[in-house]
Amino acid sequence: MNPTYRGLILDFGGVLTTPMKLNGQAFERSEGLTPGTYFRALVEHPEGVQVYSALEVGEASQDEWNRVIGGILGIDPTDLMRRALANLRPEPQIVTAAERARATGIKVAMLSNSFGIEPYNPYEDKGMWRDSFDAVILSELEGVRKPSPLIYRRALEALELEGSECVFVDDHAENLLPAETLGIRTIHHTTSPATTAALLDSLLPDRAPA
Template sequence: MTQRTGLILDFGGVLTTSVAACASGFDRRAGLRDGTFLSVIAKDPEGVRLYADLERGAISQEEWNERTAALMGIDGDNLLGRVLADLHPAPEMIAAVAAARAAGVKTGIFSNSLGSGPYDIYGGYDLHANHDVVLISESYKTRKPDPELYTIMLGLMELPGEACVFVDDTARNLPPAEELGIATVLATDSVSTITQVEALLGLSLRPEV
């Protein structure tokens, strides 16, 4: 087996707290039935199309805000920022990734875009300074799980699939990575995710106590 020397990470829900939990909090604050927002972007045909267009960079965040809010019958002003108001860094996961990089593992962010404004989900994380590679889907006008994007990511990492681990909190984003020989981890809680990554890299990524 090729030694695994690359760690590829989704952003939201991996280096941050749960996006789904944020959506539930938004529903409550907006006076919507629990599950409304996630249903609109994952099940409503127009909502699904709009969200895919946002991730591909085919529409701006401002346009997405207005058109998606209209599907829910609410105000669209900074909708994404309001939905993700409770999103925070996941410090244990961030520290583990930093430990992997310090040990010589190449790290890369592989994230579907949500646009850059008015709300910037990546603000304050200094991704380019803290990781070797940053791929945001809108720059390539496609999105995960498009297999082409995974090949591009490996090219940027300058590593074969067998040398990489990929962590994502969305199950449908994992199979294209597995097809390229990448070991995958479905992110749940930080402790479980870190344990799985440690096993795959053969490294301890947490401080000894």
């Protein structure tokens, strides 16, 4: 028998949206960058890693990120985050599953390691801001990022639920274990059809998939 879940916590980039990798590849093409250059700037270049980590916890501004990443890539830093996320789109199946869950009274939260919200708010731009959720937990505003257990506790507090009452979805496996230690049921997002089926089975077991 399925337990009764009262809360759903969803990652933003790569879960509520189309894959980050595809978005990054499209950005590289649009800027005339060598394939892989953008990803290396974010996860390998020391200055890129540092400024991204600082942005996520509110210790660097989005403008600083634009300037540092633009400098590493050798491109115009003006409004760079907006350009970098231009090809990111809402993932229809996941968004619809979240809407169906919320319509039944399940509380739905977005939990994201932040891309910054000023001067460009990607969450609002993609139609996924505060009115779309019962709670929005951004690492920038919390001063802590996934996979720290503290940010999952903040999500539970915002929903006013216990861990055992919630399901959490993320596309990065390393972000799942801290949630599990709080009793949250986790789903590793790999494809939208598989995640949607798992969500409907967990949250709406008596309802056929749309």
